[in-house]
Amino acid sequence: MPLVYGELRRMARHYMQREKPGNTLQATALVNEAFLRLVDVTGVHWQDRAHFFAISAQIMRRILVDAARARGSGKRGGGVARLDLNESIDALPELDSRLVDLDEALESLARFDVRKAKVVELRFFGGLSVKETAEVLKISPVSVKRDWRLARAWLMHELSR
Numbered sequence: 001m002p003l004v005y006g007e008l009r010r011m012a013r014h015y016m017q018r019e020k021p022g023n024t025l026q027a028t029a030l031v032n033e034a035f036l037r038l039v040d041v042t043g044v045h046w047q048d049r050a051h052f053f054a055i056s057a058q059i060m061r062r063i064l065v066d067a068a069r070a071r072g073s074g075k076r077g078g079g080v081a082r083l084d085l086n087e088s089i090d091a092l093p094e095l096d097s098r099l100v101d102l103d104e105a106l107e108s109l110a111r112f113d114v115r116k117a118k119v120v121e122l123r124f125f126g127g128l129s130v131k132e133t134a135e136v137l138k139i140s141p142v143s144v145k146r147d148w149r150l151a152r153a154w155l156m157h158e159l160s161r
Helices: 007-016 025-041 049-071 096-112 112-125 130-137 141-160
Strands: none
Touching: 007 025, 007 049, 007 141, 025 049, 049 096, 049 112, 049 130, 049 141, 096 112, 096 141, 112 130
């Protein structure tokens, strides 16, 4: 755990920047919850460090989406800020129920193109750079950029419906 805690904490802080101010879930709690879920993971053949962090990003995404679903038990989309997927993705508005919408659109994208969905998950939810995403997925940075651009366009179309 000491070898990966710093990186998991960086990922959690990246996630938490997009959450509402005053959110009861803090970065440390997110890391701890993710770690507890990672400890319970069985049957995974860890390939390398990058694989571990990809799974960690996925688990953190699940935790945040579950929390958003729990908070947003009211009508969908009521008074929630619009979600823009653009190059300045770090400056996103509060997500809440839009995070749930994004998660559902991302699951739909995964049925259509798994790799593009992974690129979004690693870049948007994991906060990985183009180079880091390329290393995790074992593809070129040019492919990551192309997948990122196409996936964003596809998700924006889905979210606008």
